[in-house]
Amino acid sequence: MAKFENLINSKGTDGLDKIARRNKSFVPKKEKQDPPNAWALALATFFAYAVVVVIGHIRDVCARLFGQKKNRPPEGYAPLLDDFDDFYTRRLYRRIQECFNRPICSAPGAYIEVMDRVVASDPADGMKLTGKTSRCLNLSSYNYLGFAETSDVCKQQVIDSLNHFSPGTTSPSMEAGTTELHTKLEQLVARFIGKPAAMVFGMGFATNSTVIPALVGKGALIVSDELNHSSIVTGARIAGAKVRVFRHNNAEHLEQVLREAIAEGQPRTHRPWTKILIIVEGIYSMEGEICCLPEIVAVKKKYKAYLYLDEAHSIGAMGPTGRGVTDHLGVNVNDVDIMMGTFTKSFGSVGGYIAGSESLIEYLKMTSPGQLYASSMAVPCVQQIITALSIVLGEDGSDLGARKLRALRDNSNYFRRRLIEAGFDVYGDEDSPVVPVMLYMPGKMPTFSRFCLENKMAVVVVGFPATPILKPRVRFCISAAHTKEDLEDAMQKMIEIADVIGIRYCKDAPTSY
Numbered sequence: 001m002a003k004f005e006n007l008i009n010s011k012g013t014d015g016l017d018k019i020a021r022r023n024k025s026f027v028p029k030k031e032k033q034d035p036p037n038a039w040a041l042a043l044a045t046f047f048a049y050a051v052v053v054v055i056g057h058i059r060d061v062c063a064r065l066f067g068q069k070k071n072r073p074p075e076g077y078a079p080l081l082d083d084f085d086d087f088y089t090r091r092l093y094r095r096i097q098e099c100f101n102r103p104i105c106s107a108p109g110a111y112i113e114v115m116d117r118v119v120a121s122d123p124a125d126g127m128k129l130t131g132k133t134s135r136c137l138n139l140s141s142y143n144y145l146g147f148a149e150t151s152d153v154c155k156q157q158v159i160d161s162l163n164h165f166s167p168g169t170t171s172p173s174m175e176a177g178t179t180e181l182h183t184k185l186e187q188l189v190a191r192f193i194g195k196p197a198a199m200v201f202g203m204g205f206a207t208n209s210t211v212i213p214a215l216v217g218k219g220a221l222i223v224s225d226e227l228n229h230s231s232i233v234t235g236a237r238i239a240g241a242k243v244r245v246f247r248h249n250n251a252e253h254l255e256q257v258l259r260e261a262i263a264e265g266q267p268r269t270h271r272p273w274t275k276i277l278i279i280v281e282g283i284y285s286m287e288g289e290i291c292c293l294p295e296i297v298a299v300k301k302k303y304k305a306y307l308y309l310d311e312a313h314s315i316g317a318m319g320p321t322g323r324g325v326t327d328h329l330g331v332n333v334n335d336v337d338i339m340m341g342t343f344t345k346s347f348g349s350v351g352g353y354i355a356g357s358e359s360l361i362e363y364l365k366m367t368s369p370g371q372l373y374a375s376s377m378a379v380p381c382v383q384q385i386i387t388a389l390s391i392v393l394g395e396d397g398s399d400l401g402a403r404k405l406r407a408l409r410d411n412s413n414y415f416r417r418r419l420i421e422a423g424f425d426v427y428g429d430e431d432s433p434v435v436p437v438m439l440y441m442p443g444k445m446p447t448f449s450r451f452c453l454e455n456k457m458a459v460v461v462v463g464f465p466a467t468p469i470l471k472p473r474v475r476f477c478i479s480a481a482h483t484k485e486d487l488e489d490a491m492q493k494m495i496e497i498a499d500v501i502g503i504r505y506c507k508d509a510p511t512s513y
Helices: 002-009 014-022 038-065 084-091 093-099 155-161 180-193 204-215 230-239 251-264 293-302 325-329 358-367 379-393 400-421 444-454 484-501
Strands: 111-119 127-138 197-201 221-225 242-246 276-281 306-310 338-342 352-356 434-438 460-462 473-477
Touching: 038 084, 084 093, 093 111, 093 444, 127 484, 155 379, 180 197, 180 352, 180 379, 197 204, 197 358, 204 230, 204 276, 204 306, 204 338, 204 352, 204 358, 221 230, 221 251, 230 276, 242 251, 251 276, 251 293, 276 293, 293 306, 293 325, 352 358, 379 400, 400 434, 400 484, 444 460, 444 473, 444 484
Parallel strands: 221 242, 221 276, 276 306, 306 338
Antiparallel strands: 111 127, 197 352, 338 352, 434 473, 460 473
């Protein structure tokens, strides 16, 4: 590892080039270039938001002047929702609310049944179902390996589990909520990840938000990537530790932040930090980018910090054997102290896990609120994960897991390549099943979403505050269940839609895939 650190710290790009030659999966990150007319897009975006905000305030003033009482608090009460979030929801979100939270009435497979809705006469009353459905190509669910299909091989074993256990455990893990299947799953996860021990949670978000506060507290330092998931941000805030943020996927800035924090010490007292925890993700869910893990590990070792890796979107979806970014980039799992992941993406279930040393897992089981107070994962969900993991490991006696992994990788790269060739502004890295395409102007979000639904495609559009205000996007999630015909048909429809609303920002730019 010392040689690796020397290469990282060497002058120029020679060190990174040597690493890339040794490990073909590791490619130094290139700065994402904005489209040629980025300044015009930014100006139009700010102008559009300004117009909507001004109109919203005018409507609020008119409502107060003309005695509208629907959103007023009872007499004598302070406003419960009188803040910018409330204003944003009422005056911005509700204008395009039909593009979000669309209900479904089928399994989230390659195709999905979307329940049709119309906006109520008063937008404040939300949406009303029409009683009709639309069968759409599903480009929105995290069904990476296709295990959410109703015809999948996991189905019968999940049903059989109900013959021996109830649907719910009605108890936390540390009381009477751990069944033999929970124990089997924890052992299987530890073996799959390559760590001595593991523990499982009933909710992925709660895995981060209840484990991070158990790991660090007052006197400790958290160094977090600026684009880390909300669950990590929530856990870091609850922990009470000092939080420093480094630029997204930038190991050089991470080292600078660490060096300054260690030199300064704790605020006011300047005492050394009790511990330092670096937190990164395997695949960043809004960017589709793969973590530059080899560089981060080198920095982590140099400054004697602990590393927490969130593999929610990469476990089961990356690497030759589906073991995540460590498998994909050839990083030794022993170089990552705490490995976190979820079962909601690649395995068609719910919940999350933490994998690490036996002493770490034993400690977290006694201190994490997610283990002490929350009901444990439902047994059918546990069985779903066990069966899916066994297939990925090849322990079912077939090559189905290997074929699913290969199909996911091929589909993701094919779809990404076709989008780039068509002139879309595509974010993310090769092999990532998350494929974001930039829309930039906020008005194009609802337009694109509506056109896609009309063309029988279910997509997710994302804007502020989930993304920077200048970078609204559509996020495609590719699945092993998709066929090349599905993806090519979607491409042809999207090209037609893109030409109508003008989102092929890189159409005349040379492609380099």
